[in-house]
Amino acid sequence: MGCAECVTGPLTSAVGGCTGLLLLCGARSHPWYRPQPYPRRLQALLASPRFQTVSMVVILVNAAALGAMTFPHSAATAEFLHWVDYVCLGFFTFEVLAGLVSFGRRPLRFFKDAWNVFDFVIVVASFMPGLRENVTILRMLRLARIVRIFRSLPSLRIILVAAGKALPKSAGVFALTGVVMYLWAMVGWIAFSASDPEHFGTVGKTLLNLFQLVAFDDMGNVMRNSMEHNIWTLPYYLVFILFGAFVLVNLLLGVVLASMEEAQRLDDLDEQVSADTALILERIDRLQTTVDKLQADQERGRGFTPFS
Secondary structure (H helix, E strand, C coil): CCHHHHCCCCHHHHHHHHHHHHHHHCHHHCCCCCCCHHHHHHHHHHHCHHHHHHHHHHHHHHHHHHHHCCCCCCHHHHHHHHHHHHHHHHHHHHHHHHHHHCCCCCHHHHHHCHHHHHHHHHHHHHHCCCCCCCHHHHHHHHHHHHHHHHHHCHHHHHHHHHHHHHHHHHHHHHHHHHHHHHHHHHHHHHHHCCCCHHHHCCHHHHHHHHHHHHCCCCHHHHHHHHHCCCCCHHHHHHHHHHHHHHHHHHHHHHHHHHHHHHHHHHHHHHHHHHHHHHHHHHHHHHHHHHHHHHHHHHHHCCCCCCCC
């Protein structure tokens, strides 16, 4: 069926009829269809691997320039480093503006992504009067640009998401570790405070010894020094090491690994949803372009007929 056959009524009804039928006929091949080149080209540019690589290189160059500013340097070197910083800021500004324009008629969708909001705030704040003249705030803004590397590297982004999800889940492990350490410290204070007041004189000193064992910090010297005063500190420490240093730490690692797997699944799901959303938005833009064209033809003349 051709599109001309569906236009049998007034031109007003033709707008709705042909709009639906264009999906079947293929809006891309329709002579009325006019693509939006710039948003599509910008979307392809921002999503291309080459641009992502360039963005990461600019972030690293910006970080290196900021680090070089902390060392003693000449006036010429300082001017060059500031020039590098301005070039990096110009690239970041272009990236934000390109992201806004890539959404076409709906630029507010740019702010649905938290990373886009972060980029926009950092770039805009760098140009705001008052903030740019403040040396401390300007340095903080420059430093915040380095955080954008999490966006350029998907693996770092997954780790960041996993860390955010692991912290609430780790609260139970931290609470269990604190309770076990406090109870075991009280047992050590009761059993060895008289024979070894240097290491078990208070519950605070005992907790410090246990914390060193959990962190494997100078564990041999801690145990050796305590055994010189009381040989029974050896089984006391061994029991705590087996439970605290191995069981509790492995529980924490299990929580972190589970969060990593969850973050990876969410990242894969987001990529699939983003692809589906981009396809839907592309079709909506095609329909909107076709409707706009039909409405423009209707305004140019009531005597227009699509059969001619």
